[in-house]
Amino acid sequence: MKYLRNEKGVTLTELLAALMISAMVLGGAMLALWQINQLFQSSTEGYLHRSEMKRVSSVFSTRLADSSTAVYISAADELRMLSGGKRQAVVFDRNSGTLSVYDFNGDVTQFESTAVSRAALPELYEQAQVVAESISGVAYTYANGSPLPAAPLKNGELISVTLTFEGGDTETVTVKLLQDRTDK
DSSP states (O other), X not given: OGGGGOOSSXXXXXXXXXXXXXXXXXXXXXXXXXHHHHHHHHHHHHHHHHHHHHHHHHHHHHHHHTOSEEEEEGGGTEEEEEETTEEEEEEEETTTXXXXXXXXXXXXXXXXXXXXXXXXXXXXXXXXXXXXXOEEEEEEEETTSOBOOSSOEESSXXXXXXXXXXXXXXXXXXXXXXXXXXGO
């Protein structure tokens, strides 16, 4: 009977208890790692969204600040800009949520005309550059909040552009147009 009292081994109950404790510790560690991963993903997405907002507003403000003349076409969600001798049009497409910059190849009369739009005369709009694809609205105003007229803006006027991104975040840029020294 002495050989039955050998206590060098582990009983089945002890083995099952050790496995249960190990499973609980591993489950807790997996849950903690999953939560850390979720937190990292949400903070990364937020950072990328804010970076995209800043990039779009920077591109837009740089192009507008280099312009000496701007014409706002409210019916077409379009802002035309004259920078040096180059005419460009920033067009917001509500259906696709895109903000694009086109080279505008019309003459001065067409540049200032509210009757000209990308839908009416697409041949005047070339080389589209999509600036953003997640825009839900664009608002153009003077810096004091009053609406822009349908007339050329120039000689250092302050223009505010409010970009509304999908999700409701907004970014407002206020830019002063260049003084056109050739007018004097």
